[in-house]
Amino acid sequence: MKDIYRKPIFYYVLAPVLIGLWPLWLLAMGLPGAKTGYKNETAQYQEAEQLIGQILNDLDPQRLDYAIAKKTKDEFDYTTAIDQVTKFCRIPASNYKLSSSPIRKTKGEKSQDASMTIEKIDIEGFARFLSIMHTRWASLQCSNVTLAKIKGEKNAWKVDVRFIYYQ
Numbered sequence: 825m826k827d828i829y830r831k832p833i834f835y836y837v838l839a840p841v842l843i844g845l846w847p848l849w850l851l852a853m854g855l856p857g858a859k860t861g862y863k864n865e866t867a868q869y870q871e872a873e874q875l876i877g878q879i880l881n882d883l884d885p886q887r888l889d890y891a892i893a894k895k896t897k898d899e900f901d902y903t904t905a906i907d908q909v910t911k912f913c914r915i916p917a918s919n920y921k922l923s924s925s926p927i928r929k930t931k932g933e934k935s936q937d938a939s940m941t942i943e944k945i946d947i948e949g950f951a952r953f954l955s956i957m958h959t960r961w962a963s964l965q966c967s968n969v970t971l972a973k974i975k976g977e978k979n980a981w982k983v984d985v986r987f988i989y990y991q
Contacts, residue, residue: 900989902938905961913953919943927991934991942983944974950983963990 902924910920924938942950950971957964968986 900936900961900963900991902936902987902989905957905964906938906940909953909956909960912956913949915942915945915949915953919945936989936991938987938989940983940985940987942985944977944980945983946979947981950981954985957987961989964988965990 902922906920906922907917910917920940920942922938922940924936927934927936929935942953945953954966954969958966965988966985967988968984970984972982972984974980974982
């Protein structure tokens, strides 16, 4: 039996047989599987499209309003941006302080710094705030975060954040 592997005639027969079986397998198994997979992917896409529409229209309509406003107005303002996100995250206005610097131009790129102090917030609320800020404004970077635990409280922190927005 081992001698058959050493003879070239075995490979001259095996290669055409395998090449001949490939189209048969493709017609019998490959194409029907691809059609089924395509139908499943199409159904998942339509379901995802409905969920995205529901999220944008029902759960977070402010995101669409901001996108429309962004097309008409090019300037970024820390006050309005942070005000929108703090309202969404239920952070009271009396609980944070914001100060921003004027726009600077370095190496042909405009940037603006801002520092924000939140007097009392839990870790989950701050993570949500920071995530929404970065999701809505891709050119916004958080350059520094300082967390200080408030003594006597279980999950209360004082947070100092420094942002840089590149225009």
